[in-house]
Amino acid sequence: MAGDFSMIGSVILGLLLAGYLGQQYLPPPKPRVIGLDLGTTFCSVGAFQPGTGDVEVIPDEKGRKSIPSVVSFTDTGIYSGHEGQELQDINPQNTIYDAKRFIGKVFDQKTLDQESARYPFKVTFNNGSAEFLVSTNSTFTVTPEFIGSRLLLKMRKMAEKHLGVPIEKAVISVPAEFDERQRNYTIRAANQAGLEILRVINEPTAAAMAYGLHKVDVFNVLVVDLGGGTLDVSLLNKQGGMFLTRAMAGNNKLGGQDFSQRLFQYASERVRQQYGAPPTLKEDVHRLRQAVEAAKLRLTVEPSVSLKVPLCLQTTGDEGPQEEQVTFQEELTRELFEDLNADLFQKILAPIETVLVEGRLDKAEIDEIVLVGGSTRIPRIRQIISQYFGKEPNTSVDPDLAVVTGVALQAGIMGGSWPLQVSAIEIPNRSLRKTNFS
Numbered sequence: 001m002a003g004d005f006s007m008i009g010s011v012i013l014g015l016l017l018a019g020y021l022g023q024q025y026l027p028p029p030k031p032r033v034i035g036l037d038l039g040t041t042f043c044s045v046g047a048f049q050p051g052t053g054d055v056e057v058i059p060d061e062k063g064r065k066s067i068p069s070v071v072s073f074t075d076t077g078i079y080s081g082h083e084g085q086e087l088q089d090i091n092p093q094n095t096i097y098d099a100k101r102f103i104g105k106v107f108d109q110k111t112l113d114q115e116s117a118r119y120p121f122k123v124t125f126n127n128g129s130a131e132f133l134v135s136t137n138s139t140f141t142v143t144p145e146f147i148g149s150r151l152l153l154k155m156r157k158m159a160e161k162h163l164g165v166p167i168e169k170a171v172i173s174v175p176a177e178f179d180e181r182q183r184n185y186t187i188r189a190a191n192q193a194g195l196e197i198l199r200v201i202n203e204p205t206a207a208a209m210a211y212g213l214h215k216v217d218v219f220n221v222l223v224v225d226l227g228g229g230t231l232d233v234s235l236l237n238k239q240g241g242m243f244l245t246r247a248m249a250g251n252n253k254l255g256g257q258d259f260s261q262r263l264f265q266y267a268s269e270r271v272r273q274q275y276g277a278p279p280t281l282k283e284d285v286h287r288l289r290q291a292v293e294a295a296k297l298r299l300t301v302e303p304s305v306s307l308k309v310p311l312c313l314q315t316t317g318d319e320g321p322q323e324e325q326v327t328f329q330e331e332l333t334r335e336l337f338e339d340l341n342a343d344l345f346q347k348i349l350a351p352i353e354t355v356l357v358e359g360r361l362d363k364a365e366i367d368e369i370v371l372v373g374g375s376t377r378i379p380r381i382r383q384i385i386s387q388y389f390g391k392e393p394n395t396s397v398d399p400d401l402a403v404v405t406g407v408a409l410q411a412g413i414m415g416g417s418w419p420l421q422v423s424a425i426e427i428p429n430r431s432l433r434k435t436n437f438s
């Protein structure tokens with residue numbers, strides 16, 4: 001009897017060993033399910049590599065790991081991502097961006113008229129939904145989910161080219177505050193791009209997964225997502241392998257573009273002080289804005305940078321108004337950037353405090369803090385957050401790629417990739433409302 005058991009035992013062991021060695025020495029299968037981050041300003045696609053257990057964020061043909069969420073319509077076709085963005089200056093009325101702000105949302109006519117005034121393209125009202133008016137050879141309207149589908153199709157093609165296999169399945173992330181209708185329309189966009197969506201996960205949950213927090217012993221995770229124009233703070237609570245969103249708050253008028261604007265105003269005022277006239281020509285304003293934006297990014301890693309911008313100023317000379325060619329030069333320090341934005345940076349704490357109150361947690365009970373979005377690279381912002389909590393946030397993953405990394409991990413899990421991992425399911429809390437500051 002004992003012999004039988006040990007024989008069965010060794011057969012099982014042998015099978016396990018064969019399976020293990022097979023996994024080790026056969027070429028790993030290609031990923032068949034991709035992870036998609038359809039962002040308001042940028043989109044990324046990733047895949048879980050079964051062999052190494054790593055996530056690869058898939059680059060385009062030029063090695064760029066995200067594409068702008070821009071779709072441009074012309075007489076010759078529809079251009080998405082970088083190609084769409086390149087047409088933005090010459091074709092502003094037919095170049096649609098920010099479509100995610102409209103997808104699956106119910107509007108009234110008046111709100112949409114106000115929204116339309118903010119954009120170079122026309123946003124129209126159709127029975128409670130937003131549409132975009134496009135005039136090329138003919139005039140027609142397109143839906144926000146159609147814009148989404150073009151971006152998703154572009155990413156699907158990027159993935160197919162890079163992985164060398166056809167892709168028909170995906171996992172996609174959406175903001176935690178998206179309701180069922182917005183989730184449905186996002187899925188519809190993916191379906192139009194020929195993709196079946198296996199699961200929709202919340203962006204903060206994806207970011208937490210990027211740090212492997214679904215596998216380790218943590219309970220309360222705070223996710224701070226500070227992008228170009230909005231701040232979103234989510235309090236996640238992990239129970240078993242599941243993430244629950246306990247509270248959400250944010251500020252939909254706070255982000256990187258506001259910090260750049262402060263620096264731009266400062267630079268513009270310095271031009272006026274030095275030459276007696278601020279930049280007024282459209283090209284000058286554009287050039288100064290771009291220089292300031294580049295300076296802001298460099299100040300994240302350098303203590304000071306020098307601006308050098310050629311300008312053509314409309315000054316007043318002895319014989320009346322004249323044009324003056326100058327080269328504006330100015331040293332900008334990180335300290336100056338922080339001073340100019342001190343009040344804005346401080347506003348980050350309000351939604352953090354709100355989610356703690358709503359989640360009935362003390363800040364000491366937060367186990368991990370996850371930073372998402374490019375603006376969380378700003379050293380002063382990291383400092384404000386770590387000082388508030390008395391601990392360092394988790395920052396080892398690129399904050400622009402944290403969401404796509406987590407979605408791709410979930411895609412790997414859904415695709416049954418080996419080694420199998422515990423899946424992070426989430427329980428949506430339907431009664432949850434997001435508090436907004438602004």
Ligand SMILES: *[C@@H]1O[C@H](CO)[C@@H](O)[C@H](O)[C@H]1NC(C)=O
Pocket residue numbers: 074075076077137
């Ligand atoms: C627009 O018109 C041009 C020339 O009139 C034509 O070549 C092109 O195919 C048209 N584009 C579309 C999208 O119909």
Ligand SMILES: *[C@@H]1O[C@H](CO)[C@@H](O)[C@H](O)[C@H]1NC(C)=O
Pocket residue numbers: 127128
């Ligand atoms: C308008 O929307 C309502 C509610 O969503 C729907 O019942 C109705 O069929 C729509 N009408 C048209 C003309 O699409």
Ligand SMILES: *[C@@H]1O[C@H](CO)[C@@H](O)[C@H](O)[C@H]1NC(C)=O
Pocket residue numbers: 180181184
């Ligand atoms: C979302 O889609 C599901 C499944 O297709 C459907 O049952 C549900 O009614 C939809 N909900 C909304 C709000 O559109």
Ligand SMILES: *[C@@H]1O[C@H](CO)[C@@H](O)[C@H](O)[C@H]1NC(C)=O
Pocket residue numbers: 244246429430431432
């Ligand atoms: C959902 O949120 C409400 C209000 O924040 C809370 O009372 C309720 O317990 C939550 N439900 C779950 C399942 O977490």
Ligand SMILES: CC(=O)N[C@H]1CO[C@H](CO)[C@@H](O)[C@@H]1O
Pocket residue numbers: 211212213216368392393394395396
């Ligand atoms: C500050 C920091 O890096 N904290 C944590 C980030 O997440 C991992 C879990 O994957 C923790 O082990 C780190 O301590």
